[in-house]
Structure formats: structure tokens, C-alpha cells
Amino acid sequence: MVGVDPGEALELLKSVSFGRIVFTEQALPAIRPVNHVVDGGDIVIRTHGGAALASHALPPGEAGAGGVVVAYEADVIDPDTHLGWSVVATGYAHLVTDAEEVARYRAMLRPWVSGAKDFAVRIRPQQITAVRLTSAAT
Amino acid sequence: MVGVDPGEALELLKSVSFGRIVFTEQALPAIRPVNHVVDGGDIVIRTHGGAALASHALPPGEAGAGGVVVAYEADVIDPDTHLGWSVVATGYAHLVTDAEEVARYRAMLRPWVSGAKDFAVRIRPQQITAVRLTSAAT
Numbered sequence: 001m002v003g004v005d006p007g008e009a010l011e012l013l014k015s016v017s018f019g020r021i022v023f024t025e026q027a028l029p030a031i032r033p034v035n036h037v038v039d040g041g042d043i044v045i046r047t048h049g050g051a052a053l054a055s056h057a058l059p060p061g062e063a064g065a066g067g068v069v070v071a072y073e074a075d076v077i078d079p080d081t082h083l084g085w086s087v088v089a090t091g092y093a094h095l096v097t098d099a100e101e102v103a104r105y106r107a108m109l110r111p112w113v114s115g116a117k118d119f120a121v122r123i124r125p126q127q128i129t130a131v132r133l134t135s136a137a138t
Numbered sequence: 139m140v141g142v143d144p145g146e147a148l149e150l151l152k153s154v155s156f157g158r159i160v161f162t163e164q165a166l167p168a169i170r171p172v173n174h175v176v177d178g179g180d181i182v183i184r185t186h187g188g189a190a191l192a193s194h195a196l197p198p199g200e201a202g203a204g205g206v207v208v209a210y211e212a213d214v215i216d217p218d219t220h221l222g223w224s225v226v227a228t229g230y231a232h233l234v235t236d237a238e239e240v241a242r243y244r245a246m247l248r249p250w251v252s253g254a255k256d257f258a259v260r261i262r263p264q265q266i267t268a269v270r271l272t273s274a275a276t
Contacts, residue, residue, distance in 0.1 A: 069166055071167040082156060112271055
């Protein structure tokens, strides 16, 4: 693996439209695929049913709301050669509550489930790392 | 999304050779891509440098070693249509320490880094779930 600088990591993340949100649910590690957009330096996802995530990812400024720390991962890895890259961002997640913002993100982000109530969640990366996956033989 | 039964979930996992291990590192959610094999009903991964994972994923029977709970995710998702599937297994991770087993898994699992010390870790799924990702329009 070869490290990649944070700016390039964000560009890699922008180059794809889905990844995986990692959080804690009932004290257990949880992960699910979601769609994302990169908005400025933030990652915004649209997720449904993630009640644990939504209930912890309070809007900024709400009582007790430092938000919840999550990891977000996206990658492009060739299934045969296993070459590619993986980006991991870690930071606080907050519910997007502003109606205009919610509408904007809904238009930008495809949902994976029709009919289900879903949420827009913004992740502000505190740390973003990326690796290029290279062959062990090289 | 459409649910899939656990037997089928394991078959989906067998059909691919890498996924993502989710664990806790310094109290933060961590995730990294790894290669896997399914051995019986267990998932065995080869990981390097995951010192936090390796140090917590004690061999079975060691003092204080219930092991550490991890999640393991693999998916095949079309980058354009976003159709596909995602499997998530949750369970205790244990270091593989038996020399013969380590040698066997090393032969089965490609590493991603040459030269780095790596570990074989066995995950015994307590729970395995899978979803088929379908279009929101259907």
C-alpha cells in the first residue's frame, strides 16, 4: 500500500458516488453502503432506517450534540488484480435539518429504497487517509 | 433493498475474495480492505499492521479473551446503476495461532503488502445479513 495525501484522497472520494458508513449500533460495529456527494470538504450521505445513526447524529448546536464519530470508506478495487485505492474519512456526523439543504442533497443523492423515510447526514472529516493498493509482488 | 437469508449471504461472501474489516481503534471506528476466505462458516482474513485488531483479537482460550467484536462487509455494487448486494457479518475475531493453520491461510490469502508482518484473523459470524440493492424506482 502506498499513502496518498489528504487533498488527493478527497478527489478520489469525489470520483465515486457511493461508499460505506461505519458507526456504532447497540454497542456493535455497524456498516452499510450509502450514496454520497462531496460538498466543499464535507461528505454528505443519504441514508434510511439508520435509526441509530440518525438519532445520534444530532443537528449542530442541539443539546449535548457534539455529534457522533463515524468513519466513511469508499474504494475502487479490481476484483481480479486487487489493485486500486481505498479512502477512509473519520469525523463527526450531523443530521442535515435545513429544509433547503435537505432538498438540495435529496436531488443530488440517489436513494436506495423507495418510500422509506431517509435522512441526509453530513460528515466533516477530521482525518482523511487513502492508500493505493499495489501488488504484493512489486 | 431486499433481504437475503443467512445461507445465501454466506454464499455471496464466498463469491468474492475481499471485503472490509470494521473494528475499533483508539476508541474510533476503523475500517480497512482485506482479503478473505470462507472456511466452513468462518471468515478468515489476512491483515497487516492492524495492531489494534491483532492485539485485541487474542487466540481463543487466552486470558481475558472473549475476543473482539468486529463487523465484516463485502459487496458487489455496480458503479453506474448502483445495483448489487452487500453482506455484513458480525462476530468475534480471534487470531489464528496454529502454525499449520497460519501456513494454510497464508497460501489461500493474497497479502496486500509485501514484507510487512501480517496476521491471520478468524471471524465466527454471530449474525450475517445481506441485502440486494435494488433501484429505488422499482
